[in-house]
Amino acid sequence: MRNSLLIAKRELGSFFSSTIFYAITVVFLLLYSFIFFQILNFFSFQSVQAAQVRGMNLGLNLNDMVIQPAFHNMAVILLLMIPIVTMRSFAEEKKGKTFTLLLSSPIHLREIVFGKFLACLSVLTAMILLSSYSIAFLFMVGRPEIGPALSGYLGILLMSGCYVAIGLFASSLTDNQIVAAALSFGFMLFMWVIGWGAQAAGPDVGPILEYLSLIDHLERFLKGIVDSSDVFYYLSFMFFALFLTHRVLDSNRWR
Amino acid sequence: MIEVENLSKFYGPRPAVNNLNFTVSQGEVVGFLGPNGAGKTTTMNILCCILPASRGTARICGFDIFEQSMEIRKAIGYLPENPPVYQDMVVDDYLRFAAGIRGVAGKKIAAAIDRALEKCGLKDVRRRLIGKLSKGYQQRVGLAQALIHDPDILILDEPTTGLDPLQIIEIRKLIQNLASSHTIILSSHILPEVAQICQRVVIINEGEIAAIDTLEGLTASLRKSEHLRLRVRNADNGVQQSLEALEGVLSVRRENDSQFVIESPLGSPFQDTVARLALDKEWGIVELSSASMTLEDIFLKLTTEEKETPE
Numbered sequence: 001m002r003n004s005l006l007i008a009k010r011e012l013g014s015f016f017s018s019t020i021f022y023a024i025t026v027v028f029l030l031l032y033s034f035i036f037f038q039i040l041n042f043f044s045f046q047s048v049q050a051a052q053v054r055g056m057n058l059g060l061n062l063n064d065m066v067i068q069p070a071f072h073n074m075a076v077i078l079l080l081m082i083p084i085v086t087m088r089s090f091a092e093e094k095k096g097k098t099f100t101l102l103l104s105s106p107i108h109l110r111e112i113v114f115g116k117f118l119a120c121l122s123v124l125t126a127m128i129l130l131s132s133y134s135i136a137f138l139f140m141v142g143r144p145e146i147g148p149a150l151s152g153y154l155g156i157l158l159m160s161g162c163y164v165a166i167g168l169f170a171s172s173l174t175d176n177q178i179v180a181a182a183l184s185f186g187f188m189l190f191m192w193v194i195g196w197g198a199q200a201a202g203p204d205v206g207p208i209l210e211y212l213s214l215i216d217h218l219e220r221f222l223k224g225i226v227d228s229s230d231v232f233y234y235l236s237f238m239f240f241a242l243f244l245t246h247r248v249l250d251s252n253r254w255r
Numbered sequence: 256m257i258e259v260e261n262l263s264k265f266y267g268p269r270p271a272v273n274n275l276n277f278t279v280s281q282g283e284v285v286g287f288l289g290p291n292g293a294g295k296t297t298t299m300n301i302l303c304c305i306l307p308a309s310r311g312t313a314r315i316c317g318f319d320i321f322e323q324s325m326e327i328r329k330a331i332g333y334l335p336e337n338p339p340v341y342q343d344m345v346v347d348d349y350l351r352f353a354a355g356i357r358g359v360a361g362k363k364i365a366a367a368i369d370r371a372l373e374k375c376g377l378k379d380v381r382r383r384l385i386g387k388l389s390k391g392y393q394q395r396v397g398l399a400q401a402l403i404h405d406p407d408i409l410i411l412d413e414p415t416t417g418l419d420p421l422q423i424i425e426i427r428k429l430i431q432n433l434a435s436s437h438t439i440i441l442s443s444h445i446l447p448e449v450a451q452i453c454q455r456v457v458i459i460n461e462g463e464i465a466a467i468d469t470l471e472g473l474t475a476s477l478r479k480s481e482h483l484r485l486r487v488r489n490a491d492n493g494v495q496q497s498l499e500a501l502e503g504v505l506s507v508r509r510e511n512d513s514q515f516v517i518e519s520p521l522g523s524p525f526q527d528t529v530a531r532l533a534l535d536k537e538w539g540i541v542e543l544s545s546a547s548m549t550l551e552d553i554f555l556k557l558t559t560e561e562k563e564t565p566e
Contacts, residue, residue, distance in 0.1 A: 003356055006352065006356055010348075010352045014341065014344065018343055096339075096342065097337040098339045098341055099339075100305060100333070100335045100339045101339035101356075101400065102356065104303045104304070104305050105357055105358075106325045106326075106357065253306055253307060254307060
């Protein structure tokens, strides 16, 4: 664990000392903020309309009509951003020959993998935390429920964890960062849309595909439901992807 | 200290190293010599527990490379061919990180960094970004990293490649200083380097050991006659004949217009005779030297004529 923290710390240092982190964060926040205020704008427009039509109850509330779609959009932006955060993890080490330093040190491969995972996840947590000003703003001007907002963040974080794990796996496969980014984007998007095949796959395989889909599990978090089976799904997903990463790195030594 | 037994490594069906056997005792400086692609780096990677061996084993400080790789990693400092430095880190931070993952205890890290900086002459650049340092300094940072945990054994893979002559001399001096307190394995394809630094040489060719011996031993075992080089100002055709006519001369080879190599049986140097002849005939001596076998000769002899001259 100490070694994982050391590796995570070094990784974070190099994130913060380079422009990568700032570029990604700024782009992420700008896109997210733009979308968020469009949603908010639409909501206030609807509220004004609803107020004009007496007795009309559209069931307007901030949770369903602002927070939930905002999280949805955040998930999409993260899908585009996370490959850029994770692509360098192993690819850069291999290309820069610095991986030999880690491999010749008295640390286990799993500690290296976990350290990288921690670092990338910390970067994402920082990005997501920065974006939470928007939700805080809603609490200042309105009275949304806090429960679904918190569970939504938990869901987004867990899903980001899965994306990061996929990204690390992709990065372990190659020493080229672009290839790593392309692969991880492909894997991530595939795991997102895999549920779409459920209809065509029939009653036997369909539910399995739906269960595998990353986004289906997020839905419940956004609605305010924290189901242990969803948490378990995300955690086992991460574990499996990190396990594969470990296997790939280990098998590289034997080849 | 290091015992290697029947060590082999295959990449697919192709052996990168095949049946290596050698030992290195404590305090020794051993040179790995071989052309590019001979298997030097592979051997070093196996000893550092980066690559697993396909066959055979090695024991380092009594630990097995398979069973106790963590212990071995603690005992070894490794400088790969490309120094494993993060370009975006400051020297100090990099060494702190290296000390951490090499298992230096928290309280001792500051002292370890100071010691490594001191030994490698990096004090002045400790706050500089590694990426902004010259190749020579980056190499030193790599070496400092290998020294940070004060290992018993240092494994250095071509530590002087890509450096300018001045830097090469500095790094060599550094290694010579380290030799007093560490067991060192050093690989190189630069022969004089090995000749200068190492007490013993392991010559590897095409994945197999061609020879292991001290330099003197290698020279002695491969040298079958004395060679004398003569360079003169007025070389006419008579020179070669006159030299061949000398008693005891085995052969005379004309290297170029004015230069001759005279071969005579072992233990009978006759510089005097040749010099007298040259003076008598007024050839005008420019150079008269004993053409002792250099490491280059040994190396070429072993790697190219290996089939004919078994060790």
